[in-house]
Amino acid sequence: MGNGEISLNHPAIYRCLLRDMGIDLPQTSSRQYAEWPGFREESFAKPVFWLAISRFPRTYMPEILGLNLAMELSGVGGGYRRAGAALEFYGYSTLFVDLHNTIDNVATGHSAWAADAIDTYLADLPQVLGPEGVAAAWERIRAGYRSLNRLGNLAAGLYAAPRTRVPANPARARVLTRS
Numbered sequence: 001m002g003n004g005e006i007s008l009n010h011p012a013i014y015r016c017l018l019r020d021m022g023i024d025l026p027q028t029s030s031r032q033y034a035e036w037p038g039f040r041e042e043s044f045a046k047p048v049f050w051l052a053i054s055r056f057p058r059t060y061m062p063e064i065l066g067l068n069l070a071m072e073l074s075g076v077g078g079g080y081r082r083a084g085a086a087l088e089f090y091g092y093s094t095l096f097v098d099l100h101n102t103i104d105n106v107a108t109g110h111s112a113w114a115a116d117a118i119d120t121y122l123a124d125l126p127q128v129l130g131p132e133g134v135a136a137a138w139e140r141i142r143a144g145y146r147s148l149n150r151l152g153n154l155a156a157g158l159y160a161a162p163r164t165r166v167p168a169n170p171a172r173a174r175v176l177t178r179s
């Protein structure tokens with residue numbers, strides 16, 4: 001969220017990127033946002049799933065822990081790098097994907113925190129639930145992890161979607177195309 005600093009707020013950074021692309025979205029809390037014709041209907045599937053499961057943190061704790069790890073890992077390395085290359089190709093800021101590629105890193109970033117959260121959760125379970133309970137909880141964590149991509153992982157594809165646009169820097173574009 002940017003810890004109160006709007007310049008670090010990820011939705012604000014993403015809105016800036018969209019504005020550079022000529023897209024000025026209505027306020028997120030507005031009716032116009034919900035009905036904005038530029039959204040594809042399926043774009044809401046994953047956010048609605050996240051919002052829905054987040055309403056039940058106790059009931060779905062194992063699934064949420066797995067989902068959280070999958071979310072933090074998704075894009076780190078490959079996906080964000082490809083998205084960054086596509087954004088750079090078309091002359092847009094790569095700040096949004098650069099931020100996530102660093103913040104979500106697996107050594108000390110959000111992905112590491114997510115793995116630690118799972119370890120912490122599992123550490124106390126044997127005394128409470130016994131071995132079978134731990135195995136069942138682990139299966140639920142795995143189900144939560146897998147649930148992220150049940151709805152499709154389109155992030156990199158969406159960034160790379162405007163392929164018909166003319167690159168801002170044709171010389172750079174030729175280099176990227178060759179690699």
Ligand SMILES: [Fe+2]
Pocket residue numbers: 072103104110
């Ligand atoms: Fe993250």
